[in-house]
Amino acid sequence: MAGSSLSDVVLRGREMLRKGRERCRRQHDGGSRGTQVSTLVSDLYDDLVLEVWNQACADYFDSATPAGVALVAHGGFGRRDLAPYSDADLMLIVRGRSTAVAEKLAQALTRDLVDIGLEVGFALRTPREACSLSWSDPVIFTSLTESRFLAGSLKVFKRFFQSLRHGAVRRGGRLVRDLTQARQEERSKWGDTNYLLTPNVKKSRGGLRDIQMIRWIGFARYGEVDLERLLKLGTLTDEDYRMLRRAYDFLIRLRNELHFRENRAQDVLDRATQVVIAKAWGYKGREGVLPVEAFMQQYFDVTRDVRYAARFFADDNRSRPLIGQAIERIRARRIGTDVLMGPTHIWVEASKLREFSLSLPRILRFMSLANHHNRRIGHHTWQTIRKAMQERQPARPDAESVGAFLSLLSRGGRLAPLLRRLHELRIIDQLIPDFKRTRGLLQFNAYHKYTVDAHCIRAVEVATDFADDPTAMGRRYRRLKDKTLLHLALLIHDIGKGYEEDHSIVGARIARKTGERLDLDASSIEILEWLVLKHLSVNTVAFRHDLNDPEIVIAFAKEVGSIRRLELLIIHSVADLAAVGPDVLTDWKMKLIEDLYLRTRRYFETGDLDADQAELADEIRHQVRECLGDETTAATSLGLLRQIPLSMLRREKPEDLATQLIHVAAALDAGQRTLCFSQYDPIPSAMRYVVIFRQGDTRVGIFARVAGAFMSCGIDILRAEIVTLEDIVWDEFWVSDPDYPDQPPPERLDAVSSRVRDLLDSPDAPLPPRKRKWSVGKKDESETLNVLPTKVDLDNETLDRFTILSLFAYDQTGLLYRVATALSQLNLVLHFAKIDTHLDQVADVFYLTEADGRQVESKERQSQVRQAVLSVISPEDQDSADA
Structure with a gap:
């Protein structure tokens, strides 16, 4: 118009x-x-x-x-x-x-x-x-x-x-049930915890929607939505009413801020906006806490209180069928002098409840009972305990409280929900004072979905869920006779975050202090400290190294020391990874972890890893030879097969590898120097491009050219594995193509493969410019969000043959290409690589040698390599090249 x-x-x-x-x-x-x-x-x-x-x-x-x-x-x-x-x-x-x-x-x-x-x-x-x-x-x-x-x-x-x-x-009873169910469904979409790192201030748990839920339930029960009217009716406590008014004003102001900043409807508080608002609203940092973290800790405090008030109001007004309540009471049995337990709930006798709620040891024993019998705590009992604990002055726990807490940790069941309740009551802070610092503590990366405290308790929950898991991980969890140390380690494994020093090292010191405070024996304290210190080692070895290299597995086995510790560490690592956020523990990562576990256990049981490797390789090669049959390029195929390492042999089905060998051999016999073909890999749900190149005199820069080809097509490399045969480079790349979120059409696959072949066959040709559109769904965020330091480490100790370069950085457009180019310009030969990209972070490992086959040895040369890699990541990191 x-x-x-x-x-x-x-x-x-x-x-x-x-x-x-x-x-x-x-x-x-x-x-x-x-x-x-x-x-x-x-x-x-x-x-x-x-x-x-x-x-x-x-x-x-x-x-x-x-x-x-x-x-x-x-x-x-x-x-x-x-x-x-x-x-x-x-x-x-x-x-x-x-x-x-x-x-x-x-x-x-x-x-x-x-x-x-x-x-x-x-x-x-x-x-x-x-x-x-x-x-x-x-x-x-x-x-x-x-x-x-x-x-x-x-x-x-x-x-x-x-x-x-x-x-x-x-219709009040039915409407309250319907409202509660609808809100649960909404929370499952927008976040079933108030500790989300990028919350929706309206719909995430503890947000404005939960305050509105109180109004709506009030209307269904009493015909009133106004909070003040609900207070006068006695359905809201004075304390909850005052808290809700303060929270409502804070959240409304925050939502107004989001709308004004975006000039449109916007309810998601993303990380970049958190930084800007914290500065604009005048939040001050303190030692170890950034201004944005102080702001978000207040946000989490507000939403936690809202969540509790909303849940209790809903529970108070949700009518359980009278017959159900009657059965619960009739079938209840007494446990001790104060506690009653029915078919589904456990509660404290009303006449004893006030005195009971003032005793921390009795509360902890009560929770341990609830966990042991897998019963829900009665709402009235919990409300009374909550109020009493809010009024209680923090004090060092006595031996009885510690014993009850350890008893609670010894079993799975409803442990995680009970830990959440203990955390909300600040009882965990009294038992483990350093845990207080994790409350609402941000982890400023897209990799983690939750705050540190929420992530740790979620990790415990993942582990306890293994009790009903039919997989090997479930069997390992059930084999643990005493699960106390595992659960305690998971609860505190990230307790060292927020300090300048490496969080695993800080956490290990806190773990020892925690073990002493909880009066654990010396052996248990040592294992607890070790678990926290090494809780990332499984991920490091499984995702960043060649598991077919006996040196890698043997070094890991020596670090672990025993089968018992191996099982504890593996379960801990899987639970930790799964608790990071949805889709982090992929099938591919689980396969690598399982592979590492089996190899390490085999080494503990037999002590003979090398023989097993050689025997397995020979067995797979025999299966591939059977599939090759009498094909015309048998000599070339068999020559390639003899060179292929176990890592490649294990990656493919024998019949699929045989088909590839026939295809490659025919091309090489016909004088073709470069091949590139693709197929969909369902395990990581990504396209896999296989690039094969006859090197000749070109030993440096091949990986960089391939990475550049993908970059110019706007394709994101998620993972890469490199194998160098005698004269053949056989690289595999798992990629994400933003233009084609599902499987790309054949013409797209052909175009990408052609680009790769052209750039390898013409090594002096300049790279075409990259596409402006790089990826979908990634929002540009302020550089100030990259609060974790870039790390470039060079290691000559793990392997005798190679220098291992490990890189941790925030992902950037074309980063892998720039790093690979920097290495090639230093005339370094790349023998193996594992590229691991998740959301905004990369953790890449490269096995390098000098052109003459030596490790990168001198400190000056190592500094040169480190400086070159840092210089292509971000200029700000150049100053820390020698750190």
Whole structure:
């Protein structure tokens, strides 16, 4: 629609909206409370809607108010807690005979409000239809509970809302169950913990939605949504009411900030915005804590309190069937003098509860009982304990409390939920004081989804879930007679984060101190300290080294020392990795970990790793030879087969490797120097490109050329493995192609393969420029987010033949190509590589030698290599090249 054809009401409305949002922004920037700004936005929306309503009444009804129709704001608009770019949810409630009138008004409202620039949700319903939909759809019910009269017939509105209120209270039990279930489903999408690193301030757990849930449940039970009215009715405690008001204002102000910064509706608090807001709001850092971490710790404190209040309010108002409650009481048996246990719950006798809740040892023993019998703690019991612990002054735990805590840790069951409750009560802080520092502590990378404390407890939960796991990992977990050390190590394994020193080293010191505080024996303390110190070693060896190299496995076995420690460390590593976030523990990574475990265990049991390797390689080569048959290129195929190392032999099925050998041999016999072919690998869900190149005199820079070819196609290398035969380089690359999230079409695969062949066959040709579009779904973030240092380590001790270069850095466009180019320019030969990219981080390992086959030996040469790699990562890191 051209600007000149817009109606006067739209033009006026646009100007009102522009000036109104500017006024709201000034109010916000001036430090006004979130609720004040939100009210100002709601007033602005009211004015715009009524402007259009009045114009429509003038156009169609000579400015008279039409009978039988009521204009209603609902949802956030009805609640009057709009953010600057929120939707305006409107409904016309209409008596049946006024439908034609309502349709004219609806057309004018939707057309003009959208033209003005508002996002409008609109419905036209009779009172009966609106109420009926509310009983069947919890989303509609929650929105309509917040209905507010705007214009039209007040009588129609009152009749509708009275019917809604009375109908809700009659159906209260079912509605509360439906609301709770719908909220659980929403949390599973937006985050079932309030400790998310990039939370949605509206929908994640502990966010605005949970405060709204209290209002909606209040309406279903008592016909009231106002928190103050719920307080007067005695359904909210004074403490929870005050906390919710403070939290509501903080979250509303934060949501307003997000909308103003984006100039659009935005509820996700991403990492870059966290940094900016922390600075703008004046948060100060302290030793070991950045300003952004201080800001987010406050956010997590607020959302944790909201989460608890919302859950308790829901529990209080969720009606368990009377027959179920009766059965629970009738079948309850007494445990000790105070505790009763039914088929599903465990609780403390009401007359003894107050005295009981003041004793930390009794609370810990009670939780251990709940875990041992796999029972839920009764809600009233838990509420009383929660209040008592909030009032309790922290003190060093006595021997009885320590014993009860260790007893709790000794079993799986409901251990993780109980640890979360102990953490919320700050009881873990009293038992392990250093754990307090992890509360709400950010891990500033996209790799981790949770804060340090949430991640640690989640790791315990992953481990306890192994109890019912039919896999080998489940069998190993069940084999552990005493699981106390495993669970304790997982609980504290990242406790050293947030310090300048390596967190594993700091954590190991804290682990020893923790073991002494909990009065563990010397042997247990030593194992606990070792587990925390070495908790990343499985990942380092499995993901970054050649597991077919006996030296690697033997060195790892010596570091571990025994089968018992191996099993503890493997279970710990898998639980830790799975607790990082969804899709981190891939099938490929699990396969590598399992491979490392089996090889190391075999070494402990037989002490003869080399013989097993050679025997296995010979067996696989025999199977491949059987598949080759009498093909015409047998001599070349067999020559290649003899050179292929065990790592490649194990990677392919014998029949698939035979097919590849026939294809490669035929090309090489025909004088072709370069081959590139691809296939989909379902384990990592990625395309795999196999690049084979006859080197001749070209020994340096091959990997860089291939990486450059992929870069120029806009393809992201997720993983790479390099094998050098006598005269053949046989490289494999697992890649992500942003233009084709699923399997690329054949023409795309052919184009990429052709690009690789062209660049290898023409080593002096310049690389084509990379595509501007690099990847999908990655948001550019401030460089200040890269708070973890880049690391470039050179190791000549692990292997006799190669220098191992390990690189940790934040991912950047073309990073692998630049690193490979830097190494080739130093005339270094690349013999093996493992590239591991996850979200925003890379952890790459390269096995290098000088051109004459020697390790990179002198300190000057090592410094030169380190400086060259750092210089292509980011200029800021050059100063730390010799660190």
